[in-house]
Amino acid sequence: MNMKVDPRTAVMDMPRRDARDKVTGRTRFMVDMAGSDVLRAVVVRAGSGAAKVLRIDTSAAARMRGVRGIATAADAPQLHGVGVMDQPLFVRDRIRYPGEPICAIAADTLEQARAAAAVVVVETEEMPACLTMAEALAPGAPLLHPDWKSYECIVDGVARGGNIAWEGKVVRGDVDAAFARPDVSVVESCFRVGRQSHFPFEPRGAVASYEDGRFHVITSTQVPWTVRAVTARVMGVHASQVRVTVPPVGGAFGLKFDASIEPMAAILAKKTGRTVSLVNSREEETQTCLCRENADIWIRSAITPEGKIAGREAVVLMDAGAYGGEQIFLSTMTAHTLGAGYRLESVRMSSRVVYTNTPPNGAFRSCNGAYNSFALERHTDEICEKIGMDPMAFRKLNVLSDGDPGTTGQIFEGDVLGPMLDRMEALRERTGTREHRAGDRLYGLATTVGTWNIFVGPSSATINLNADGSVTLITASVEIGSGSITQGVPQIVAANLGIHPSKVIVKGADTDAAGYDMGTGGGRTVVSMGAAATAACEVVRDKLLDTASELLQTPPADLVLRNGRVEIRDRPGSGTTIETVIARAEQTKGPISGSGAFTAPQSAKAMPGCAAGHFFDAMDLPVFIVHEAEVAVDPDTGETEVLAYRVVQDVGRAINPRAVRGQIQGAVIQGIGYGIHEAVTIGADGGIEQTGFETYHMPLAQDAVKVEIDLYEGAPSCGPMGTKGIAEVAIMNGGATMACAIANATGKRVQQLPLTAPKVLALTCGIEPVLDHPHISRRWSDNILR
Amino acid sequence: MMTWGTARKSGISPLTSPETVDEALELLAGGGPDTRAIAGATWIMRGPTRGEPVPARLVALNRIAELRGVEIGALSGRIGAMESHDRIARALPEAADLRALAVAAGASANPGIRRLATLGGNLCAVGFVAADLIPALMCLDARVEVATPEGRRNIDMTEFMAMRRAAGPFLVVAVRFGRSGFRTAHARTPARDYPVSIASLSMATDAEGRIADLRLAVGAVEADAKRWAGFEDRARGQAPDPAGMAALATEFSADFTPVSALDAPGWYRLQVLPVLVRRAFEQIRREG
Amino acid sequence: MAVEFTLNGEWRDFAGDPRTPLLDVLRDGCRMTGTKSVCRAGFCGACTVMVGGEPVPSCQRPIGMLEGAEIVTIEGIAPPEELNPVQRAFLEHDVVQCGMCFPGMVITLTDFLRRNAAPTRSGIKEALSGNMCRCTGYERIIDAVMSIRETETPAAEAVSR
């Protein structure tokens, strides 16, 4: 049936229901759940990188005081992974990175567990290592996974081999012909980015128990269903034997989009018969962080005399670390981030995931996009410099508009980026610029564009109507701080049922109660879970109107849900309360509840044959951003101050504009952190050198700037009420915009992120070596597996 | 009533709180090899994040009255070792000769740490490269009162920096310095949090406005802060022109062998040093 | 040889290892988990509590140094079921995201406002240099604090417990 719900009734600045407990310290996060009856566990980790394991002996540890159980490789026989099952839970015959788990020990106290960990014997023999992607790709490089062929892979025929864990590629049009044109200018750029560490304030961990023959894992995750699947898989038990529940999550940003140490806690719970808490220390969390990956990018474009892009080719090397993990999936994104935004007459891109003997990388807010937008936008500015065109004019000329094909041949709907650029100019007009605040320092301004895809995908929701007129929303979505399940989805449910969102009770994620959900991340929750909840609302609404129709002697089609009542259309105040209808239904038909489901509409289609090795070929729900920054660079110290930051963001419809702005503010500061503050470095053993807050520098309050925000509404969206995901994409151009603005301020060729003060000073002093990626062939076809 | 932790075996508590300096020295001497004095405790307590466990026995100095007090007279000053950065910053009077010390105490780390971290801790935390107070005290030509089992000594900062690595128990009781007509400045980068390069300056000019006397101490560049004697010798008698002084600093920056660490490579610490020297001279000029 | 101290106005003692950080005494010993353990190194401020009337990082305080100290945590910063003006402003401005930093933010800023009746944005930022937040990008926290200055006199009552 046609719902005819006015989406404007969903729009409000609803406050957060979880805020009161969070500001009074009452919220119980996973890390707060280890009482005196709970065993405390630690992971024993490899002290060095690439090595062959000769012997692991836990017998002395097992005899230590207070030790109740030890989980080892024998307890986790199966490999796991994303796309390719290449990762053991615990080290077996070889160690591939420093910090790799050897075993886990549960004891009465943390001190006892640590003492036992210290006496685990690990005898190894050093092996040759690949610490960089250049080393891993060199001819004759030692293989991290000599048995790669034997690994289970979710799709057949994908290009992979040697130290290349996965390769995605896209080819559209005749790129060679474009570059051969006599009239084009060819612009070539090389870029490199380091890793970014999430530093959620709550580290990864889990509290597990074994009850009635099933595992119960309480964890700080974005993906309860993935944790359920991976925990079961590695132990070799049926997934139905694992229950995952999720309390409020103390920050995630993509880090908690994978199962990590949850299965270890589950194994220990079964072995000890006790509840076990296993939480990473800050040092472990930092040194085994599934970071935003470091990447090397080569990109070349053929530009026509009119300033159009006749051809573009690129190679992106993504460092997976020792195991494929999320990078395998994310290799697909290159076509939609580096390949996005601009109209390309022809294009080819290779996106390769490379194994190295370093800690595995993972997902981080705007995965892959945050650095590909940096590469794309710096390349765009290098093009403008070469052909002598104004960067704004070039962008306005070339950004995708209605009916244009994307990199994979998908036809874009709506003219969005162009008008957003106009809105940015208008916003700048309104706010004014801050050049005067630069003083003696070097001033730079840059405007960049970015494109992201909302990972729509399967979600399900159930709604129960309660006799008091409240409703209970049951989902596996998680509150990670973004507000999507404490503000966005309840607002959608409330608007659909004509009640106030405060009447929507949100059940915490529980895989025993809620149906499958792909997870909270990728900007998908309000869209996918909102759509599933909307479908559930339709079911309960039909039931409500059915009963109300009997009660009010009015056909259902003439009834509307409004202000907590079932009213006769066009007669406000008529009809009866929703409570009355629910009570009546309980007597006549039984309590009202309903479920709904959603998955990607699959309406977006790529051009056949364009893409290979992709998890999806077309973007289901593209979102766009325009960012602009003004910076002042101190030429004496290389320090960058962000004077102003402006955002025009395609939000579809902002149903909670205040919350949307809060997400954008937070994401932009994280993006600025990526651009100029946050550096992860890899040491001589392949390990992450930073150990915590002392050595990893995130933005402080003094580094923040108030972001001027213009919400661009009305772009096409398959999301409920026209919504789009907003929190993911908002970080995407932080690095890009910092880089372009600093390049403009200093007049230097910025090729790398992060641009910490020493890096910028090295650039301005001319002592930073030029990057030219000798490990990437200038003949594109050499950069793909055949 | 809470009970927690495992029962203690030895008779000596892992943390003792003596009331006098002598008592503290006795505990330090008798505590065994893994015994450390703690003042604000901020360096020791974050040891585990550097891979250094908290020592087996701690001798807390917070109950020793003699280690307290900020007394600034017209001719001299004394600051007790247990005074925190925050207390020092708030207790120092507004005066040109104390400005560097006030800035050093008031800008270091963050407010919470400044309320805990002490003068004595700053002086004694070997390995803590970013200590702000040390170069500022060097500019004041401060003397350090050190108590050892053999008795008390008053030594200058340079001597103290050498002896602080020495074996054997010792305690810093206080620092003392003479008041002077010198003008001082403390320039550091980055301006907040922990610095990766510090120039602390104190200077007197003659009737012609030339540098009659100066002290320039450099922190966070080498493992230990030090007076830059080479610079001082050449700067005396010259005009305190910031650009000229920066040029001089550049010329003689080979006097340092900078440390590299995750927060900044060595070359950077050295590269920004002339800038900080310039800024220190500019501050002094600005404040007349 | 137990250490005695007052916690939110109540006498407590602790007989474990006196080197134990106050943070762990609160969280593990007293099971008061409002105070958060995040960096354990004096950088993030999530563990901030009032000791002797001053906000300090509890991860940096060995309990053995706190004999007789008066300690106030987030659980005691306002009477039960009441919010102090800082907490109220955080709610009113939809400031909170994951929430892990907020107990420390509340303690630091409550004390800050008591000492600074008319703060500036940059003054608040300086006061927060030891209270980090990974989620919010700070500015809304500053907005909330500035709004208190505009609407009411700071809450001396809330910290005096």
Ligand code: FES
């Ligand atoms: S946990 Fe104490 S300051 Fe971060």
Ligand code: FES
């Ligand atoms: S709200 Fe998450 S750290 Fe501040």
